[in-house]
């Protein structure tokens with residue numbers, strides 16, 4: 001059932017993006033039919049698909065539609081076909097432009113280990129069991145956007161590449177505030193990660209996080225860690241963390257690392273949020289943290305669960321539909337508990353026979369999507 005009060009822009013993108021999005025469409029349809037949670041849906045091309053269509057990684061019209069929509073559901077962009085294009089034309093620029101123009105400064109990347117997947121992680125079960133952490137990545141500044149940047153040829157004929165890491169105090173404070181607020185609803189603990197030992201932006205980050213903490217969030221436990229040490233601690237004893245807040249580049253890397261605690265990169269959803277306006281509405285884009293996975297694209301084997309759980313985050317954060325979000329997450333949990341596994345969740349190169357002997361069912365993208373819908377039916 002469509003509900004013109006809720007507008008959604010769907011941008012499937014490239015590679016496995018459209019494949020995993022197709023499975024979420026089934027869940028969207030189910031929600032419309034069974035829970036009257038409908039959307040006015042617009043769909044558009046982004047990334048390589050948009051380049052092929054009109055020569056730009058995202059068009060002005062698409063950006064406008066994203067700014068107007070209540071939420072954007074995004075797949076993934078990029079692929080070898082477009083890798084050699086000039087920098088500003090690369091598919092990834094489409095996503096970066098959306099993040100910047102929508103001012104989506106807070107990127108929430110939860111890494112949760114489902115009981116059924118404890119053995120799917122490459123880490124020992126006792127290290128990952130019950131893990132539930134939230135990485136908050138600053139998303140609209142830092143080295144991704146700092147000026148100057150580019151590649152030039154020096155007088156001696158050598159080429160020089162430049163990227164600039166820059167942060168203002170306001171940019172640091174607003175993302176740290178999101179981390180403190182979220183921590184209050186969780187285990188009340190924030191670890192802020194930077195490299196204050198070697199970077200000016202790290203010194204500023206640590207100062208501002210500390211000041212903001214003193215001013216307004218004294219009830220929340222705050223610790224600081226160098227990002228390299230945090231990368232190590234995340235593998236050594238991840239349970240020490242609750243909320244981690246960090247900059248754009250460190251957050252990108254640490255969240256891919258954290259995904260392997262959960263069993264697969266195909267398990268991590270994300271919410272990219274702007275500041276609330278006067279009516280409390282935030283601009284928002286939801287996407288899995290993984291990319292277009294050219295190595296498996298078109299094979300029908302991608303894991304659709306990160307995209308599915310990104311949709312659940314959208315229900316929770318953009319539409320205040322917590323019980324529907326819980327329902328989707330429970331369906332994911334139950335389907336995994338029932339033994340359904342896409343190939344990425346079968347570690348150690350289990351073949352079909354070995355997986356079956358363990359009670360696991362190796363499934364493709366569509367079968368996983370169908371299993372989710374079937375489980376939703378069973379749950380209500």
Ligand SMILES: NC(=O)c1ccc[n+]([C@@H]2O[C@H](COP(=O)([O-])OP(=O)(O)OC[C@H]3O[C@@H](n4cnc5c(N)ncnc54)[C@H](O)[C@@H]3O)[C@@H](O)[C@H]2O)c1
Pocket residue numbers: 016020075076077078079080092095265266267287288289290291292293294295296301302303304306344
């Ligand atoms: N948000 C995005 O759109 C996004 C994010 C990351 C990378 N990218 C782009 O994607 C392209 C490929 O990058 P990459 O290979 O470094 O990263 P990737 O995330 O696409 O893939 C890394 C590895 O993880 C596997 N993988 C990722 N998602 C999976 C899923 N849902 N199910 C099963 N396996 C999955 C892939 O098969 C691959 O082996 C590049 O063009 C890159 O810029 C886009």
Ligand SMILES: CC(C)[C@H](C(=O)O)[C@@H](O)C(=O)O
Pocket residue numbers: 078092095096252289291
């Ligand atoms: C595709 C790319 C721009 C993106 C990033 O680096 O932010 C991706 O790696 C991510 O994690 O969303």
Ligand SMILES: [Mg+2]
Pocket residue numbers: 252253256289
């Ligand atoms: Mg990334």
